[in-house]
Amino acid sequence: MSNLPEDLPECMVFLLGKAYQKAHGDFNKRLRPYGLTNMQHLVLEGLWYQPGMTATELSKLLILDKATLSGVLDRMTETGWIVKRPDPEDRRIQRIYPSEQANHLKPELISERQESNREILEHFSAEERILFKRLLRDMI
Amino acid sequence: MSNLPEDLPECMVFLLGKAYQKAHGDFNKRLRPYGLTNMQHLVLEGLWYQPGMTATELSKLLILDKATLSGVLDRMTETGWIVKRPDPEDRRIQRIYPSEQANHLKPELISERQESNREILEHFSAEERILFKRLLRDMI
């Protein structure tokens, strides 16, 4: 750490990228036993928040490109984490739900994310944590 | 902004991901006229810092997987941004240099990054900027 040459540690794109890389990588490792990825976990959280969302709604909620989401949903359907059901009123739409298996693991999976968050923030004080989140939110 | 459901704005993995996504996307748009990506720009900055680095050295400097870097360097060689030369002492190694064309654009490209950084930070106070960078650095 902190052995980077002069300028890199001043570059926000670099710093944000590497901070994300670390958080993302740690969370992915934690999720590996479940056969889930960070992004797939995020989709489940979205669907637990509001089951039956369409891909477009999910895409907006998660601030994720629809083309990317399309692939993620495909894989999650194949691996049985979600279920797609056609909307009776609009044939363009498919409504998406967490599977039984996903709901069964919900408490466990949510606590994994909380644990991951705790790990990321454990080196910071209470004030720093609040400030850090605010700074990030203000960027989005 | 700030219309996300309850929990997402508390999740550091999510916040870091979206903050990075934004910074990364903005910088990529700015680089598009040059035919460069964020990552390729980063490689050039590394090589300007120390020309002749090996892929392994670059990989450590940029905290980037060697397999990923391999592909990036391939594309940059094809598009003429970098040049690879064999090391006379160790036939496993290739030393990497910025091309003439890259050096020619160096001042311009560096100021693009600076401008991008300015944009990212423009909504924050001087203290917030320093703190933000420190928090990110402490995470890496």
Add this chain to the structure above:
DNA sequence: AAAAAATTGTTTGTATACAAAGGATTTAAA
């Protein structure tokens, strides 16, 4: 020096990311 270990870089396979274009369907306009 011959065998074992380490290093360098590539390749393969899977999973994001996003731009751009396209097919199917619904809604709005003329």
Add this chain to the structure above:
DNA sequence: TTTAAATCCTTTGTATACAAACAATTTTTT
């Protein structure tokens, strides 16, 4: 109402990301 516009989602193409396995080449051990 039938043409145009908008919406939903997928597909294609390019570029990261990273794990795992690999070939070529040193370096270390024995």
